Amino acid sequence: MDPITIQPIGVVRTPYVEKYDAPRQPEVDDRVDQATIELFPHQNFEQALEDLAGFDRIWLITWFDRAGSWKPKILTPRDRTKRGVFATRSPHRPNPLGLTCVRLIDVKGLVIRVEGTDLLDGTPVLDIKPYLPYADAFTDVRAGWTDDLAATQYTVVIEPDIEAAASELASHARRVLAHDPFPHPYRRIKMLDDGSYELAMKEWRCFYHINGQVVTVTAIVLLP
Amino acid sequence: MDPITIQPIGVVRTPYVEKYDAPRQPEVDDRVDQATIELFPHQNFEQALEDLAGFDRIWLITWFDRAGSWKPKILTPRDRTKRGVFATRSPHRPNPLGLTCVRLIDVKGLVIRVEGTDLLDGTPVLDIKPYLPYADAFTDVRAGWTDDLAATQYTVVIEPDIEAAASELASHARRVLAHDPFPHPYRRIKMLDDGSYELAMKEWRCFYHINGQVVTVTAIVLLP
Numbered sequence: 212m213d214p215i216t217i218q219p220i221g222v223v224r225t226p227y228v229e230k231y232d233a234p235r236q237p238e239v240d241d242r243v244d245q246a247t248i249e250l251f252p253h254q255n256f257e258q259a260l261e262d263l264a265g266f267d268r269i270w271l272i273t274w275f276d277r278a279g280s281w282k283p284k285i286l287t288p289r290d291r292t293k294r295g296v297f298a299t300r301s302p303h304r305p306n307p308l309g310l311t312c313v314r315l316i317d318v319k320g321l322v323i324r325v326e327g328t329d330l331l332d333g334t335p336v337l338d339i340k341p342y343l344p345y346a347d348a349f350t351d352v353r354a355g356w357t358d359d360l361a362a363t364q365y366t367v368v369i370e371p372d373i374e375a376a377a378s379e380l381a382s383h384a385r386r387v388l389a390h391d392p393f394p395h396p397y398r399r400i401k402m403l404d405d406g407s408y409e410l411a412m413k414e415w416r417c418f419y420h421i422n423g424q425v426v427t428v429t430a431i432v433l434l435p
Numbered sequence: 436m437d438p439i440t441i442q443p444i445g446v447v448r449t450p451y452v453e454k455y456d457a458p459r460q461p462e463v464d465d466r467v468d469q470a471t472i473e474l475f476p477h478q479n480f481e482q483a484l485e486d487l488a489g490f491d492r493i494w495l496i497t498w499f500d501r502a503g504s505w506k507p508k509i510l511t512p513r514d515r516t517k518r519g520v521f522a523t524r525s526p527h528r529p530n531p532l533g534l535t536c537v538r539l540i541d542v543k544g545l546v547i548r549v550e551g552t553d554l555l556d557g558t559p560v561l562d563i564k565p566y567l568p569y570a571d572a573f574t575d576v577r578a579g580w581t582d583d584l585a586a587t588q589y590t591v592v593i594e595p596d597i598e599a600a601a602s603e604l605a606s607h608a609r610r611v612l613a614h615d616p617f618p619h620p621y622r623r624i625k626m627l628d629d630g631s632y633e634l635a636m637k638e639w640r641c642f643y644h645i646n647g648q649v650v651t652v653t654a655i656v657l658l659p
Contacts, residue, residue, distance in 0.1 A: 217440075265522075300570075
């Protein structure tokens with residue numbers, strides 16, 4: 212079959228420049244991120260955007276331009292088993308197409324303000340569609356291997372003085388460790404000789420131990 | 436921005452060869468349509484499909500290869516006002532990307548059986564993703580101009596002898612007229628001199644009148 216050529220219609224503008232800046236699961240992450248979609252001029256896209264403002268949510272189809280090569284099996288952030296890439300939302304797919312349902316704030320000329328995206332700044336946008344609940348909203352459906360993951364949630368306790376000293380780092384640690392506090396190739400976590408753990412965050416190190424589903428942070432330390 | 440080149444990963448196989456064969460709104464239409472997605476061989480796609488079978492629903496991102504040129508404003512089948520194309524699911528968009536959530540039946544090798552698609556036979560498939568309710572299912576959201584359309588539903592009464600004589604045509608008429616019984620450039624409906632209407636279906640003609648929200652079919656006639 213012949214290849215298809217697509218001309219992007221616009222670009223995503225977000226605060227996320229590097230991959231590690233972006234929230235991995237925007238629906239779970241507690242950061243409120245605002246983003247804009249800037250469509251390209253001189254193509255009548257102003258007209259094509261009319262009537263979009265009445266929708267609460269819209270779909271963005273984007274191109275993961277920094278995804279690199281694809282792999283048939285993928286280790287996703289919360290899992291310990293590799294999964295077929297078509298059973299994941301990983302960007303490392305044969306055609307790195309992104310599909311995100313975002314909250315629509317407003318439309319002004321060629322600029323669309325949205326909330327709830329984890330896209331990197333500069334990501335090309337290929338298409339915009341309205342979210343139609345009758346066609347798109349299916350609750351109570353099995354979500355395959357991800358159903359098992361959703362069942363596990365950890366409680367994170369941070370000692371009060373640690374929390375005060377480094378509240379910003381603490382909130383990062385809380386977010387990361389609540390999802391999965393164990394070492395994993397995608398996380399900067401190592402197990403120490405005494406069975407406790409160390410998480411690296413820039414030049415900071417966060418020390419904690421795990422007891423069942425409870426993760427207790429005992430220290431957040433700045434490297435000398 | 437540079438154009439993007441996409442190599443399709445497979446092809447849709449459905450009973451719909453021509454545009455008028457396909458159900459316009461698969462979720463409302465009462466036909467049960469089965470389709471298969473055939474992925475192309477020798478690319479490790481068998482591995483990439485592993486773990487997909489546990490999902491009830493999957494997304495297909497496709498390419499409307501027969502859509503023709505795009506238009507900034509579109510008249511959709513149930514509407515009387517042109518809408519900005521990005522506020523519609525029309526195929527006549529700058530990048531004719533299709534987005535469909537289908538019911539997954541099974542996966543065997545490179546063949547995926549699904550239900551609930553209105554895609555034409557031979558449509559190129561660009562990507563397959565699992566349906567994740569936490570990320571994709573939003574009920575109770577405003578759906579812009581389509582909310583007004585959904586409020587209007589017509590009751591169709593077919594005279595008993597007509598129904599018996601032509602039950603298949605009657606069910607087609609019931610389906611088409613319940614959505615919108617008025618003349619429209621996309622439907623083969625005309626108003627007659629006496630204020631009643633005629634719907635053309637292949638070599639058949641269906642005559643009816645409209646009284647408020649009730650459409651009464653008085654005759655289904657085979658052309659000589």
